[in-house]
Amino acid sequence: MDGLTHALLGATLAQLPSPRRCPLGPGQRLGVGALGGLFPDIDYALFPRWPLEFLAYWHQGPTHSLLLAPLWAGLLALVLRLHPALRARCRELFLLLFIGILSHDLLDALTGYGTQLLSPLSAVRFSADLLFVIDGYFTLLLGLCLAVLYRRPGRRVVLLPPLAYLGLLFGLKQLALYQGGAPVAIPQPFSPLYWQLIDPHRQRSLYLRLAPDPVAVLVSSRLGYPGWQQGYQAGPGARWQPYGPSSADPDWQAEVAQAWRHPALRPFRDFARYPYLYRLERHEAERCVWFSDLRYDWPALPASFRYGLCHRAGGDWRLYRMRYLSERRQRL
Incomplete structure (x- = not known):
């Protein structure tokens, strides 16, 4: 997911521990939680030097591991406690950083990229193909949750809207799979109503529109992609297109x-x-x-x-x- 969403989720979850367990102020919780939510993407420092190897083997690997999350949280907590105002709060810092790092790892696993949650013991990538890497609806819901929790920490009920949105995405994905009769559905930009269906056994795909989304059409046009919606088909007459690493041109x-x-x-x-x-x-x-x-x-x-x-x-x-x-x- 994008950095803003990771920071918002980490900062939001950092408001949940009770004041008895974590006697840090809302502002301190916000900063520490956002840092934990952003930290795993520190591995992007390797991208400029080895872009292909980084994407293939290293990104969303050790820094995104559930197994190594306590290590990263502990190291960050030791660094933050060097600040005079946080010197006696190492345990609380560890808790909030650990929550933020876990939130990043699990959120990335909901996208289509794939996250090595068990690194370094396993390089298997977990991917739910549920969220696009930028989802404005989900980010907005997290922002609203943070605004409420910042004023009223510990109100876990405010997390229901983003959780309900993830449930909605799961239902829409199952509907897309049912309509297309495909084994794979990939989330698309701008709208939860648009999906890419893939049949890897027959090496074919199609772009499916479950229903019109005027907000997504407006956003895509404002961003300079007015033809985005025309690429998606609706109804049982949607036509599949072949794909694969080959060429039909005999000269090539x-x-x-x-x-x-x-x-x-x-x-x-x-x-x-x-x-x-x-x-x-x-x-x-x-x-x-x-x-x-x-x-x-x-x-x-x-x-x-x-x-x-x-x-x-x-x-x-x-x-x-x-x-x-x-x-x-x-x-x-």
């Missing part, structure tokens, strides 16, 4: 197969759950083969996970990535 088939099997692309192959051929490019004497993952592909928006190999006739393949929300490429 050998190069696509060679690029897909290239050792430099191994981290992409290890990470991608639903890989497909994103683009074939020819720049004068250079030819490029690009791949992406359906989890990061949406109508009218540029895919965010795009890696490719380029070469000249008789030359070696070179690995590139496309920058987020851009067509600019960067050599790795």
Whole structure:
């Protein structure tokens, strides 16, 4: 999830312990909880140096582990207690930081990325495919909860709206799976009423609209993606589209197969759950083969996970990535 949502959730949950158990003020709880909610994404420091390996193997690994959460909370608590006002509050700091870190780990596991909750004992990624990485409705509900709890700490009942929203998402996901007859449903940006259905056995997918969402249409248009809604189909007549890491163009088939099997692309192959051929490019004497993952592909928006190999006739393949929300490429 995005950093704002993580910070809000950590700060919100930090208001729940009773004053007897945690005699810190609402402002202190807010800051410490938000820090715990943000901390696991400190692993992003590795992204600029090794972007593909980071996404494939390291991100949402040790810093997102439930098993290591007490360690990170303890280390952060020792650092924070250096502040004179917090010197005697190590136990309380540990509690709030631990809650915030756990909230981050479990929230990420609700998205489609996949979180290594049992790292370093296991590299298995847990993913509920329930929340998109940015969900304005969920973030707004958390903000309202925090506003109430900041004035009235300990009122656990105010958490019911965001929990009910997660229940609604689960129900909408089951409805999408039922309507499409697919084994996989991936949440989409802007609206809980829009889903991507994937049938990995037949390597086909479709974008499904359960019902119109005028708020999502307005938001997508304001953000510069007015054609977003047109990419989603409604009703039993929705048509599936094939996907996969191959090429129907006979002039490219050998190069696509060679690029897909290239050792430099191994981290992409290890990470991608639903890989497909994103683009074939020819720049004068250079030819490029690009791949992406359906989890990061949406109508009218540029895919965010795009890696490719380029070469000249008789030359070696070179690995590139496309920058987020851009067509600019960067050599790795």
